[in-house]
Amino acid sequence: MHSTAVRTIAVMNQKGGVGKTTTVANLGVGLARLGRRVLLMDLDAQAHLTASLGLQELPADAVTSIDVLEGQASLRQAAISLPCDGQGSLTLAAGSLALSGADVLFASRIDRELLLKKALADLGPSDFDYILLDCPPNLGVLTLNALCAAHGVLVPVQAEYLALQSLAELMRTMDAVRAQLNPDLTLYGVVLTRFSRTKVLNREVAATLREHFPEQLFETRIRENVALAEAPGFGQDIFRYRPGSAGAQDYLQLAKELLRKEA
Numbered sequence: 001m002h003s004t005a006v007r008t009i010a011v012m013n014q015k016g017g018v019g020k021t022t023t024v025a026n027l028g029v030g031l032a033r034l035g036r037r038v039l040l041m042d043l044d045a046q047a048h049l050t051a052s053l054g055l056q057e058l059p060a061d062a063v064t065s066i067d068v069l070e071g072q073a074s075l076r077q078a079a080i081s082l083p084c085d086g087q088g089s090l091t092l093a094a095g096s097l098a099l100s101g102a103d104v105l106f107a108s109r110i111d112r113e114l115l116l117k118k119a120l121a122d123l124g125p126s127d128f129d130y131i132l133l134d135c136p137p138n139l140g141v142l143t144l145n146a147l148c149a150a151h152g153v154l155v156p157v158q159a160e161y162l163a164l165q166s167l168a169e170l171m172r173t174m175d176a177v178r179a180q181l182n183p184d185l186t187l188y189g190v191v192l193t194r195f196s197r198t199k200v201l202n203r204e205v206a207a208t209l210r211e212h213f214p215e216q217l218f219e220t221r222i223r224e225n226v227a228l229a230e231a232p233g234f235g236q237d238i239f240r241y242r243p244g245s246a247g248a249q250d251y252l253q254l255a256k257e258l259l260r261k262e263a
């Protein structure tokens, strides 16, 4: 039997377009297919996670992440159940453009970094096995809320020039959050995305990452795979869109490796 304690994981990298949202969606669905109860939370005003799971058009009065952060609705009220094959379950707290106002909206609140942590406390201890937070590509108040609410940080990295610089900046941010707000925050893992074995630069950066993060670098690498880029346009996760693709294989393997780490 797996542990009943919920694991809250912030999927973050302040660098844009590295595969955060793709990882939240497909790792989340992978975990649900392996029998886990998974909550995905869209904390990005682009709301790509929400759209990529098929919810392009939310009703105007839909309860979304911003309402939960503001304390105007509970997470339970925001929860949208998504279809899921297998024994687990998949739930989404949707994002919306209104998240773009968060920095201004919360500027004068003394507890502005702790709004998400408070909202998550509202959940029962056994409602979910995993909560994956899709962060925006910056270190603003939404990302800080995710870092304060999370047990660990999962960092998708593209094995390219400057990847290490943005990781170093991220480590400094995590240190600051640990010192001030969330002493238990861990680096849960680093996962290579859009990986191409034929690219020398990809192999070199992968080797350097393994030196710097021997414990945290996932063995599973997410390969560059066009189906992963196409699937969001159909509002489908990779397992539904192309079950036989490299992307589906890689994300299922990542989900399995993550569960092994926990065991």
Ligand SMILES: Nc1ncnc2c1ncn2[C@@H]1O[C@H](COP(=O)(O)OP(=O)(O)OP(=O)(O)O)[C@@H](O)[C@H]1O
Binding pocket: 015, 016, 017, 018, 019, 020, 021, 022, 023, 044, 048, 135, 136, 137, 193, 194, 195, 222, 223, 224, 225, 226, 228, 229, 230, 232
């Ligand atoms: N392994 C992959 N192979 C091919 N395309 C990919 C892969 N992973 C992600 N993509 C594509 O790359 C783009 C960026 O990915 P994604 O949106 O997941 O990144 P992100 O880090 O969430 O971006 P942002 O910083 O804007 O939130 C998307 O078009 C996505 O479909």
Ligand SMILES: [Mg+2]
Binding pocket: 020, 021, 022, 044, 048, 134, 135, 136
């Ligand atoms: Mg994203």
